[in-house]
Amino acid sequence: MTLINVLIAGLVLGGTYALVAMGLTLQYGIARIMNLAYGETIIAAAFAAYLLQGALGVNPLLGMLLVLPGGFVFGYIVYGLMMRPLVARSQDRGNLEIDSILATFGLLFVIQGVMLVIFGSNYMSYSFLNVPVTILGANVAANRLLAFVLALTIGLTLYLLLTRTRWGTALRAVAVAPQNAPLVGIDVNRTARFAFALGGALAAAGGVVISMYQTFTATSGVVFTMKALIVVIMGGVGNLLGALSAGLILGLVETGVASYIDPGLTLAATYAIFLAILLWRPQGLFGGAGR
Amino acid sequence: MTARTAIGLVAALAALAILAAAPFFLGAYGVGLLIGLSGYVTLASAWALFSGPTRYVSLATVAFFGIGAYTMAVLSETLPYPLVLAVAALIGLAVALVVGLSTLRLAGVYFVIFTFGLAELVRQLVTWYEVNVTGTLGRYIFMSFGPETIYWQLLALAALTLGLSWWIGRSRLGLALRIIGDDEVVASHCGINIARVKLALFALSAVIMTLVGAIQAPRWTYIEPGIVFNPTVSFLTLIMALLGGANRLWGPVLGAVPLFLLFEWLSANFPNHYSIILGLLFIAIVFVLPKGVLDFVEKAWGRGSSRARNKPDEAGLGELEAGR
Numbered sequence: 001m002t003l004i005n006v007l008i009a010g011l012v013l014g015g016t017y018a019l020v021a022m023g024l025t026l027q028y029g030i031a032r033i034m035n036l037a038y039g040e041t042i043i044a045a046a047f048a049a050y051l052l053q054g055a056l057g058v059n060p061l062l063g064m065l066l067v068l069p070g071g072f073v074f075g076y077i078v079y080g081l082m083m084r085p086l087v088a089r090s091q092d093r094g095n096l097e098i099d100s101i102l103a104t105f106g107l108l109f110v111i112q113g114v115m116l117v118i119f120g121s122n123y124m125s126y127s128f129l130n131v132p133v134t135i136l137g138a139n140v141a142a143n144r145l146l147a148f149v150l151a152l153t154i155g156l157t158l159y160l161l162l163t164r165t166r167w168g169t170a171l172r173a174v175a176v177a178p179q180n181a182p183l184v185g186i187d188v189n190r191t192a193r194f195a196f197a198l199g200g201a202l203a204a205a206g207g208v209v210i211s212m213y214q215t216f217t218a219t220s221g222v223v224f225t226m227k228a229l230i231v232v233i234m235g236g237v238g239n240l241l242g243a244l245s246a247g248l249i250l251g252l253v254e255t256g257v258a259s260y261i262d263p264g265l266t267l268a269a270t271y272a273i274f275l276a277i278l279l280w281r282p283q284g285l286f287g288g289a290g291r
Numbered sequence: 292m293t294a295r296t297a298i299g300l301v302a303a304l305a306a307l308a309i310l311a312a313a314p315f316f317l318g319a320y321g322v323g324l325l326i327g328l329s330g331y332v333t334l335a336s337a338w339a340l341f342s343g344p345t346r347y348v349s350l351a352t353v354a355f356f357g358i359g360a361y362t363m364a365v366l367s368e369t370l371p372y373p374l375v376l377a378v379a380a381l382i383g384l385a386v387a388l389v390v391g392l393s394t395l396r397l398a399g400v401y402f403v404i405f406t407f408g409l410a411e412l413v414r415q416l417v418t419w420y421e422v423n424v425t426g427t428l429g430r431y432i433f434m435s436f437g438p439e440t441i442y443w444q445l446l447a448l449a450a451l452t453l454g455l456s457w458w459i460g461r462s463r464l465g466l467a468l469r470i471i472g473d474d475e476v477v478a479s480h481c482g483i484n485i486a487r488v489k490l491a492l493f494a495l496s497a498v499i500m501t502l503v504g505a506i507q508a509p510r511w512t513y514i515e516p517g518i519v520f521n522p523t524v525s526f527l528t529l530i531m532a533l534l535g536g537a538n539r540l541w542g543p544v545l546g547a548v549p550l551f552l553l554f555e556w557l558s559a560n561f562p563n564h565y566s567i568i569l570g571l572l573f574i575a576i577v578f579v580l581p582k583g584v585l586d587f588v589e590k591a592w593g594r595g596s597s598r599a600r601n602k603p604d605e606a607g608l609g610e611l612e613a614g615r
Contacts, residue, residue, distance in 0.1 A: 034400060036350075036407060085578065094346070094399070101348050101403055102533070102577045109526055109570035117563050222522070226408035233404065264419035271412050278393045278401060 005138045006259050007252070012144040014251020015151035016209050020224060021231035021243040022155055023202025027075075029238025030175040030195035033083050034097055036104040038203055038228060039221030040111035045071055045207025046216050047119055053126050060128055060208055061146075067204045075200020079193045082107070087192070108221070115218035125215040147209040154205055158198075159240050171195055175238045223267065230274045236284030246285060249273075307450055314439045322438050323510075324555065329445040330507050331551045334524070335531040335543035336452045337499035340459070341492040343537035344468040347399045351390070351406035353524040354413050355383050355497045359504025360511075360519040361417055364430040367509075372434075376505055383501025384494055386413075391490040414520035421516070429515035432508055444506045452499050457540055459492075468492065523566065527554060530573045536583020545585060 020042060027035050045067050052063040082103055090096035129143040162168035173181045174191045181188050210216060210224075231250055235242025250270065257269040277285070310329075314322050334352055342349050362379035370378065390409065394402040421428045459465045467488050470478040478485055508514060527550065535546030557565040580587050 034403070082574070097400055098346055098348060099577060099581065101400075102529075103574055105350065105526070105529070106570045106573035106577065109566045109573070113564065113567035113570060116566070222408065222411055226404075226411065229404045229407070233401070262419065262423070264415065264422065267408070267412050267415045268419075271408070274405070275393055278397065278405075282397050282401065 010252035010255035014248035018247025019151035020206035027199035039225030045204035046211035071204025072201040075197035355500035356504035359501035360508035363508035387497035
């Protein structure tokens with residue numbers, strides 16, 4: 001592979017990571033829920049896109065119009081049923097963190113189990129827009145390019161919504177000081193629930209995007225959660241632009257390792273980055289400025 | 292030693308003797324069951340040893356368990372058995388130190404995230420090594436001893452783990468741990484080296500988990516990364532410790548016995564659905580019994596008897612009767 005090929009493939013992968021990580025950073029940064037079942041939501045959305053494409057012949061782009069609200073509703077229900085009681089019972093942030101980690105760890109096995117029963121443990125994929133497009137002399141599959149464009153569009157729209165609207169300001173206020181937000185008339189519970197559901201919608205978007213160009217199985221959610229978590233920490237918790245840039249960096253590094261060293265070592269590369277971040281800048285490359 | 296600890300010690304030793312003699316009365320199936328049971332009792336107790344008092348949720352149980360099992364598979368042909376156990380323990384210790392040194396100085400969430408993917412990382416590294424360096428995936432283990440010997444080793448390790456956590460509970464180290472769990476700021480003002488205490492406990496618990504994997508490995512005969520790095524092990528260990536109560540000496544044991552039997556029954560009768568059922572059960576435990584059964588029972592008991600003491604002539608009598 002030439003360098004330009006690696007760069008483009010890395011950016012495409014990184015765009016997906018960024019999209020997925022932005023959802024997690026909303027859930028953890030604003031709703032304060034550490035959601036270990038996040039990757040399972042991604043894979044469930046990927047399966048939904050697969051079903052829509054295979055059984056009903058619905059184009060994944062149109063399918064997104066269905067899967068995205070699905071992810072939102074799922075996040076909304078999970079927060080209302082599982083997280084709200086935990087938030088109400090915890091006195092401090094540490095307790096909530098432990099409780100949410102434990103509860104979502106259980107949820108991970110439930111969702112994974114349901115998917116294993118329905119779809120089995122085989123690798124799934126479908127063919128969509130699998131035609132080469134030439135950019136700067138490098139051939140890229142159109143579906144990957146579309147994935148990249150989608151990731152950037154959704155990510156930037158979200159960023160603008162959060163920084164330029166009144167509603168986005170309320171979300172950020174809850175992220176910075178949940179105890180003070182009610183003083184200016186913000187309903188913290190509703191905002192947190194909304195942020196969690198929005199994170200679910202982003203996970204669903206990520207799932208559809210991933211299903212366009214990658215194979216996936218019912219058990220691959222853990223790796224996506226892991227990578228999303230690392231991107232979130234690398235970008236600074238709650239920092240959307242940080243997540244975007246960190247996602248792109250991770251995608252580039254992984255593609256670089258896969259093409260120049262060995263594809264079997266991509267997760268090791270991810271962990272090496274994580275280790276470096278932990279030792280050098282645990283608050284994230286870009287600090288917590290976006291909170 | 293007070294009379295109460297003496298009685299407790301005698302009872303524990305008697306139970307240990309009965310359990311050690313059990314293989315002479317049970318068939319092959321019974322011994323197999325006991326091996327699994329003592330393995331999980333040890334894993335859950337080792338998990339609670341670190342995660343109970345510090346409240347750092349470790350999701351990496353199977354990473355250490357798998358490291359132990361794989362070390363046994365790779366080295367059992369070339370090195371004598373006790374030496375293999377020692378090597379496995381050292382590898383587990385080294386991995387625990389890397390994880391601990393990089394995360395335990397920071398907030399708990401970094402530790403959770405690191406341990407969450409650790410098993411998958413080690414599994415992929417082992418797979419990569421086997422495919423690229425040795426050229427084979429999957430190994431056979433042949434041992435000269437039978438399942439009874441595996442059981443006795445595990446039983447000894449379980450007893451050792453419980454003994455250690457009993458001893459740590461009443462040592463300076465245990466006191467330091469409890470202060471850290473309650474309030475880290477207070478702990479650091481007392482002059483406790485927080486990171487070092489956590490690291491020591493985490494390393495100890497990881498070494499025990501590694502040994503469980505190494506000892507249990509010959510049971511499978513055939514081993515590959517997908518088998519020994521099965522995330523269900525981490526999950527089960529966590530539920531067991533939480534069900535019983537991770538802050539109590541006997542909590543993990545009390546959680547491990549019923550859940551292991553339930554798991555055996557579920558995987559025999561509902562092989563495709565057990566992870567759903569266990570997941571729901573786990574969520575229920577987090578919601579209903581966040582501090583474990585032992586704590587819940589003690590609270591309920593304490594409430595009943597104190598109310599009875601306060602108002603002896605009202606509703607108390609009935610409860611006193613029920614309490615007896």
